Amino acid sequence: MPRLSSGAVTHMKTHSKYQPVKLSASVQLSVIFLTLASSPSYADTAEVSAALDIPVVEVEGVRAHSVPLSGKEISERDIKTRSSTTLDTTRLLEDIPGLTVNEAGAISALPAIHGLADERLKIQVDGMDLSAACPNHMNSILSYINPVKVGSVKAFTGITPVSEGGDSIGGTIQVSSLSPVFAEVGKQLINGSVGTFYRSNGYAHGWNASAGFATDQLSFQYSESHLSSSNYRAAKNFKDASTWAPVLRNGLEKTDLDEVGSSSISGSVNKSLDMAFKRDGHLFQLGISQQSVGFEGFPNQRMDMTNNENTSFNFRYTGLFDWGDLNLKLFRQRVKHAMDMSYERSYAMPAMPMLSESQTEGGSLTASLPFLNDHLFKVGGDFKLYKLDDWWPPVQGMGPGAMCCNNFWNVRNGKRDRVGIFAEVESNWTEDWVTSLGVRTDMINADAGKVQGYSAGLYQTDANTFNAKSQGRRDQNYDWTALARYTPDRTQSYELGLARKSRSPSVYELYPWSSFTMAALMNNLVGDGNAYIGNMSLDPEIAHTANISADWHDENRSVWAAKANAYLTYVDNYIDAVRCTLASCGAANTTKTNGFVTLQYENHAAKLYGLDLSAYRVLANDGQLGQWTAKSMIGYVRGENTRTGDNLYHIMPLNGRFTLEHKLGGWTSQAEVQMVSAKTHVSAVRNETETDGYGLLNLRTSYSNKFMKVDLSLENALNKLYYSPLGGAYLGQGFSMTSGIIPWGINVPGMGRSANVAVTFFY
Ligand SMILES: [Cu+2]
Numbered sequence: 123m124p125r126l127s128s129g130a131v132t133h134m135k136t137h138s139k140y141q142p143v144k145l146s147a148s149v150q151l152s153v154i155f156l157t158l159a160s161s162p163s164y165a166d167t168a169e170v171s172a173a174l175d176i177p178v179v180e181v182e183g184v185r186a187h188s189v190p191l192s193g194k195e196i197s198e199r200d201i202k203t204r205s206s207t208t209l210d211t212t213r214l215l216e217d218i219p220g221l222t223v224n225e226a227g228a229i230s231a232l233p234a235i236h237g238l239a240d241e242r243l244k245i246q247v248d249g250m251d252l253s254a255a256c257p258n259h260m261n262s263i264l265s266y267i268n269p270v271k272v273g274s275v276k277a278f279t280g281i282t283p284v285s286e287g288g289d290s291i292g293g294t295i296q297v298s299s300l301s302p303v304f305a306e307v308g309k310q311l312i313n314g315s316v317g318t319f320y321r322s323n324g325y326a327h328g329w330n331a332s333a334g335f336a337t338d339q340l341s342f343q344y345s346e347s348h349l350s351s352s353n354y355r356a357a358k359n360f361k362d363a364s365t366w367a368p369v370l371r372n373g374l375e376k377t378d379l380d381e382v383g384s385s386s387i388s389g390s391v392n393k394s395l396d397m398a399f400k401r402d403g404h405l406f407q408l409g410i411s412q413q414s415v416g417f418e419g420f421p422n423q424r425m426d427m428t429n430n431e432n433t434s435f436n437f438r439y440t441g442l443f444d445w446g447d448l449n450l451k452l453f454r455q456r457v458k459h460a461m462d463m464s465y466e467r468s469y470a471m472p473a474m475p476m477l478s479e480s481q482t483e484g485g486s487l488t489a490s491l492p493f494l495n496d497h498l499f500k501v502g503g504d505f506k507l508y509k510l511d512d513w514w515p516p517v518q519g520m521g522p523g524a525m526c527c528n529n530f531w532n533v534r535n536g537k538r539d540r541v542g543i544f545a546e547v548e549s550n551w552t553e554d555w556v557t558s559l560g561v562r563t564d565m566i567n568a569d570a571g572k573v574q575g576y577s578a579g580l581y582q583t584d585a586n587t588f589n590a591k592s593q594g595r596r597d598q599n600y601d602w603t604a605l606a607r608y609t610p611d612r613t614q615s616y617e618l619g620l621a622r623k624s625r626s627p628s629v630y631e632l633y634p635w636s637s638f639t640m641a642a643l644m645n646n647l648v649g650d651g652n653a654y655i656g657n658m659s660l661d662p663e664i665a666h667t668a669n670i671s672a673d674w675h676d677e678n679r680s681v682w683a684a685k686a687n688a689y690l691t692y693v694d695n696y697i698d699a700v701r702c703t704l705a706s707c708g709a710a711n712t713t714k715t716n717g718f719v720t721l722q723y724e725n726h727a728a729k730l731y732g733l734d735l736s737a738y739r740v741l742a743n744d745g746q747l748g749q750w751t752a753k754s755m756i757g758y759v760r761g762e763n764t765r766t767g768d769n770l771y772h773i774m775p776l777n778g779r780f781t782l783e784h785k786l787g788g789w790t791s792q793a794e795v796q797m798v799s800a801k802t803h804v805s806a807v808r809n810e811t812e813t814d815g816y817g818l819l820n821l822r823t824s825y826s827n828k829f830m831k832v833d834l835s836l837e838n839a840l841n842k843l844y845y846s847p848l849g850g851a852y853l854g855q856g857f858s859m860t861s862g863i864i865p866w867g868i869n870v871p872g873m874g875r876s877a878n879v880a881v882t883f884f885y
Contacts (some may be wrong), residue, residue: 124842126189130374133799139567150728152165152538153717157565159608159797162602163702166784167186171187175507178460178765179181185743186842188696190278190281190283190605190607190617190619190630190671191280191607191615191616191671191673191685192278192279192281192617192687192689193276193277193278193279193280193293193669194218194219194277194279194456195274195275195276195277196214196215196217196218196274196275196276196277196474197274198273198274198300198301198528200217201214201257201269201272201274201275201418202826203790203822203824203832203833204269204832205269205270205272206270206319206831206880206882207319207321207367207835207879207880208268208269208386208853208880209228209229209230209269209321209326209328209349209351209575210230210231210264210265211229211264211265211267211268211269211272211297212232212233212262212264213855214269214272214275215275215277215295215753215792216779217692217779218275218277218399219279219685219687219734219735219736219757219819220235220236220279220293220687220689220732220734220757220759221233221234221235221279222757222774222777222848223846223848224239224261224772224850225648225649225846225848225849225850225870226259226260226344226423226649226850227260227265227350227385227387227419227426227427228263228326228386228387228418228419229265229349229387229390229415229418230259230262230265230383230417230420231261231264232259232262233245233264233295234292234772234774235277235279235293235295235731236279236292236293236690236732236759237691237730237732237761237770237774238280238289238291238292238293238352238404238730238757240262240647241253241290241323241646242291242625242663243290243292243293243295244262244282244286244287244288244289244290244291244292244293244294244295244683245263245264245294245295246294246295246296246297246804247264247266247297248267248297248409248436248438249296249298249436249438249451249453249486250434250436250451250455251482251484251506251774252266252455252482252519253480253482253508253509253538253628255457255459255478255479255480255512256427256459256461257478257512257630257634257644257645257646257647258420258425258462258644258645258646258649259630259647260385260418260420260423260427260459261427261430261432261457261459262857264295264332264412265834266299266392266432266434267299267392267808268327268330268347268349268392269696270317270347270392271301271347271392271783272297272298272299272343272347273298273299273300273301274297274298274301274692275295275296275297275298275555276292276295276296276298277293277295277625277852278293278294278295278619279293279560279687279734280293280617280619280667280669280671280687280689281603281605281619281620281621282294282546282603282621282623283546283558283560283603283605284500284546284560284561284562284601284602284603285488285500285544285546285599286320286322286453287399287561287603288504288540288544288564288601288621289540289542289560289564289566289599289625289626290543290625291621291624291625291664291665291693292665293661295709296735299394299396300339300397302398302400302407302686303334303341303343304336304337304338304339304340304341304400304513305336305337305338306338307338308338308456308717308746309338309715310335310636311335311336311337311338312333312334312335312336312446312885313333313334313433313881313884313885314331314333314881314884314885315329315330315331315333315334315611315882315884315885316329316331316333316881316882317329317330317331317833317880317882318330318830318881319350319879319880319881320878320879320880321767321876321878322876322877322878323354323355323873323874323875323876324352324353324354324355324385324386324873324876325352325605325839326349326350326351326354327349327350327351328347328348328349328390329347329348330346330347330348330882331345331347332344332345333345339399339400339401340397340398340399341396341398341399341577342395342396342397342438342832343395343396344393344394344395344396345392345393345394345396346391346392346393346394347391347392348384348390348391349386349390349761350387350388350389351388352386353377353381353382353385353386354381354382354385354579354873354874354876355378355380355381355382355873356380356381356382356843356871356872356873356874356877357380357707357738357838357841357842357843357871357872357874358380358841358843358873358874359378359379359380359843359869360379361379361868362379362858365480365865366855366865368856369402369713369855369856369857369863369865370575370856371672372626373469373470374465374466374467374469374596374855374856375464375465375466375634376470377466377854377855380874381643382421382465382854382870383419383421383464383467383854383855384419384420384421384426384467384853384854384855385421385854386417386418387415387417387418387419387642388416389414389415389417390413390414390415390416390418391413391414391415392411392412392413393411393412393663394409394410394411394412394798395409395410395411396408396409396410397409401639401850403441403443404441404442405438405439405440405441406437406438407436407437407438407439408435408436408437408438408600409433409435409438410433410434410435410436411432411436411439411537411674411774412431412433412434413430413431413432413433414429414430414431414432415427415429415430415731416428416622417464417738418430419854420854420855421465421850421853421854421870422649422651422849422850422851422853422870423646423649423852423853424463424644424646424651424858424859425461425462425463425474425644425858426461426463426464427460427461428460428461428462428475429458429459429460429462430457430458430596431458431459432455432457432458433455433456434454434455434456434484436451436452436453437450437451437452437491438450438451441858443670445491446491446492447489448487448489448490449487449488449489449490449502450485450486450487451484451487452484453482453483453484453486453487454481454482454483455482455484456476456479456480457478457479457481458479459478459480460476460477460497461474461476461477462474462475462823463855463858463876466854466855466856467856467857467858468857469808472517473515473517473859474514474517474525474859475514475515476513476644477512477513477514477515477815478510478512478513478647478744479510479534480508480509480510480511481506481507481508481509481512482506482507482758483506483507484504484505484506484507484874485504485505485725486502486503486504486505487503487504487865488501488502489501489502490861492844493698494549496551497548497550498548498549499545499546499734500544500545500546500547500548501544501545502543502544502547503544504541504542504543505539505540506539506540507537507539507540508537508538508539509536509537509672510533510536510537510538510629511534512531512532512533512534512536513529513531513532514529514530514532514576514644515529516529516530516576517529519862523576523577523579523580524576524577524638524640526576527576527577527598528574528575528577529574529576530574530575530636530637530641531571531574531631532573532633532634532635532641532644533570533573533629533633534570534571534661535569535570535571535573536568536569536570536571536629536633537568537569537570537629538566538567538568538626538628538629539567539568540558540564540565540566540567540626541564541565542562542564542565543562543563544562544563545560545561545562545631546558546559546560546561547559547560548566553609554608554609554610555606555607556607556609557604557605557606557607558603558604558605559602559603559604559605560602560603560604561573561600561601561602562599563596563598563599563600564597564601564624565596565597565599565706566599566626566662567594567595567596568595568626568627568629569593569594569595570593570629570632570633571593572588572589572761573585573588573635573721573811575636575638575641576726578800580638581636581638581641583706584636584637584638584706585636588633588635588636588658591658593633593658595632595658595844597626597661599624599625599662599664600622600624601621601622601623601624602621603620604619604620604621605618605621606618606619610804611679613674613675613676613677614673614674614675614707615673616670616673616674617669617670617671617672618668618669618670619667619668619669619671620666620667620669621665621666621667622664622665622666623664623665623667624662624664624665625662625663626662627657627660627661627662627663627697627723630645630647630656631656631657631660631697631723632656632657632658632660633656634655634656635656636655637704637706637707637720638706639653639707639720639860640859640860642655642720643686643858643859644703644792644859645855648771648772648850649849649850649870650771650772650808650809650810650850650851651718651835651850651851651853651861651864651866652699652719652720652721652861653702653718653719653721653861654699654720654721654722654723654810655702655723656722656723657718657721657722657723657724657840658696660725661695661697662697662723663693663694663695663696663697663725663798664682664872665691665692665694666691666706667689667692668689668690668691669687669688669689669827670688671685671686671687671688672686672687673685680740680741681739681740682737682740683737683738684735685734685735685736685737686733686734687733687734687735687737688731688732688733688807689731689732689733690729690730690731691729691730692727692728692729692764693727693729693730694727695725695726695727696725696726696727696728696763697723697724697726698723698724698725698726698728698763698770698807699721699722699723699724699805699807700721700722700724700768701719701720701721701722701807702719702720702721706721708720713778715806715809716809716867717722717809717866718809718851718861718862718866719808719809719861719863720861721807721808721838726763726764726765726766727763727765728761728763728770729761729762730759730761730762730770730870731759731760732758732759732760733753733756733757733758734755734756734757734758734759736753736755736756737753737754737755738751738753738754739751739752743746747786748784748785748786748787748789749784749785749786750782750784751780751782751783751784751785752781752783753779753780753782754779754780755778755780755783756776756777756778757774757777757778758776758777759772759773759774762774762801766807768806768807769770769804769805769806769810770805771804771810772805772818772848773801773803773806773847774847774848775798775799775800775802775803775815775847776799777793777796777797777798777799778797779795779796779797780794780797781793781795788825788826788827789791789823789824789825790823790824791821791822791823791824792820792821792822792823793820793821794819794820795817795818795820796818796819796820797815797816797817797818798815798816798817798844798846798847799814799815800812800813800814800815801812801847809848809866810869811868811869812871813845813846813847813849814844814845816842816844817840817844818838818840818842818844818872819838819840820835820836820838821835821836821839822834822836823835828884829883829884830881830882830884831880831881831882831884832879832880832882833879833880833881834877834878834879835876835877835878835879836875836876836877836878837873837875837876837877837878838872838874838876839875840875841874843874844868844871844872844873845870845871846869846872849869849870849871849872850869850870850871851866851868851869851870852870852871854870
């Protein structure tokens with residue numbers, strides 16, 4: 123049991139209706155966020171009561187927060203049924219209602235919540251508030267943690283309380299490593315695991331191992347994982363030979379007509395050492411992690427990652443005191459990133475080397491103070507200091523011109539520093555009513571140095587324009603959130619959330635400066651194949667959101683539960699894009715409807731709204747035949763630019779997942795049907811292409827006991843050719859440095875049938 127600081131606990135008058143387990147003081151008080159009872163990984167059904175006991179063995183005070191009704195927490199056990207055969211941590215989030223996945227490289231997909239993605243969300247790994255360091259966001263935040271290392275996921279899809287947010291207008295995703303394990307008092311513990319996996323499509327394979335030693339106060343854990351994959355294949359040929367023949371110049375590596383070019387990954391290695399020390403209600407954790415990726419292809423970008431080195435140090439402290447809880451986090455991350463082209467795009471390497479380096483230092487301090495029996499006051503601050511250099515060395519052997527003779531500086535001495543403070547009160551008014559109110563403010567300073575092109579000719583005019591302006595800026599943003607939750611009895615609850623949230627533009631929205639097509643094409647954060655130019659006059663985005671959630675279930679959630687969530691967001695100053703009208707972008711750029719175009723970021727306004735539904739029902743529960751459960755999840759979102767009337771880019775059409783699950787002994791098996799309707803609401807300014815509707819069947823089974831776990835799955839079992847609405851433009855082969863050679867209008871196809879197997883042994 124967690125040791126509770128007596129003061130905080132005796133102060134609290136807890137209401138049994140909300141209190142299935144005893145946790146640390148702040149958790150116990152965070153009644154409104156207590157979803158242990160309201161959103162278990164939505165189908166643990168009969169085991170829910172057992173699962174409720176699980177958090178008790180967690181380390182004291184680590185769970186500072188649970189998620190509101192509109193969010194979802196995925197437990198370690200549910201993650202484990204997926205993580206072994208998954209390359210990309212973002213895939214573990216696919217069961218979260220309201221969350222969709224924007225495709226990128228093999229381990230770098232980007233989650234979107236209610237139509238808002240990437241830097242509009244707050245995405246944290248082990249509490250570290252990181253940023254990508256690449257003009258294509260290849261080293262996305264969740265690419266830094268291997269799925270096998272993930273212990274828990276919390277997603278705030280509706281309203282994120284100010285204590286968990288800041289500098290983001292959408293939801294929050296918090297991915298955490300496995301919690302430290304300690305031995306019983308007076309004993310020692312040695313544990314570990316060895317695992318391997320194979321995915322038939324693309325011959326993806328890898329292995330992972332971990333070894334740990336612990337006493338009752340100290341814990342050490344080392345883990346390492348390796349993975350690689352060749353290009354994956356679509357279910358059928360998606361390229362016709364005549365369209366592609368002129369693109370594929372002599373010397374390029376051949377790809378088959380069903381092969382997705384530049385989708386491979388190799389030499390991906392994650393190593394981490396996690397140390398923890400606990401004593402008398404104090405927990406100290408230090409994590410050191412190192413990742414290197416030798417190559418990762420990006421079929422919806424014009425470049426590939428040719429190396430990425432990431433090192434991070436992460437210190438966390440949680441203390442339980444008589445007056446409440448204290449949380450401190452400090453971290454530092456350094457990234458060295460290199461891009462160039464795969465041999466499917468270019469026959470000579472280096473074709474166009476591009477380098478970036480970043481450093482991120484950040485941290486937070488939060489105190490949670492119970493007062494007047496039924497209230498919890500949270501106060502704190504956080505900061506993040508981000509530095510970025512992004513430069514492209516000249517290509518040897520070329521005469522002065524497009525890629526000679528100096529470094530091209532895309533972002534030089536880029537900087538984005540943020541400091542925020544917040545205060546929040548959670549109140550447990552009666553047995554039925556709980557509220558949370560919070561305010562925060564963030565100050566963001568951004569700056570960048572003077573730039574230059576490869577040579578004067580094609581670049582000097584833009585460089586002069588950029589250099590003549592002041593690059594430094596400061597924003598002071600204000601957020602507030604309000605949540606009220608009504609629980610009339612043990613079978614239903616309702617939550618209303620309102621928020622104002624702000625986000626300042628990122629370095630890559632502000633500072634890329636060249637309108638020369640080749641340079642602008644390299645700056646693309648969304649995988650649509652277009653060229654982007656930054657805009658130093660951007661204002662912060664300000665979102666006003668209303669979110670309503672309802673949760674119905676039987677008393678113990680052992681038989682059924684259903685959840686509905688509706689939301690509406692208006693975003694002032696939404697950073698959308700407009701067609702470049704500069705002479706250097708060409709006259710046709712403003713009217714083109716069937717090709718790649720050059721765009722510039724601009725503040726507009728947007729409206730997003732939608733609905734998430736999820737439910738489960740136990741169909742049969744029999745000692746001999748096991749437990750059969752039906753689960754379903756349906757999502758719908760619309761996004762519109764209210765200034766131009768255009769649709770927002772990359773908005774998932776109506777979609778659903780319907781699963782029949784069977785559990786017996788150590789076996790869990792699932793048959794899942796995924797249905798996605800046609801995407802017809804497309805962004806005209808980006809020449810986004812429509813996609814057809816489709817249905818996919820996935821079959822999975824896994825067996826586990828104390829010593830081993832085996833996972834078998836057949837994904838896309840019917841081998842259906844499909845195009846994810848969020849797959850982006852197919853640019854994975856051929857000469858990609860200009861916008862007119864690779865054919866426009868082809869989407870990246872999804873993966874054809876794949877048989878996957880993973881085996882893990884524990885000791
Ligand atoms: Cu990159």
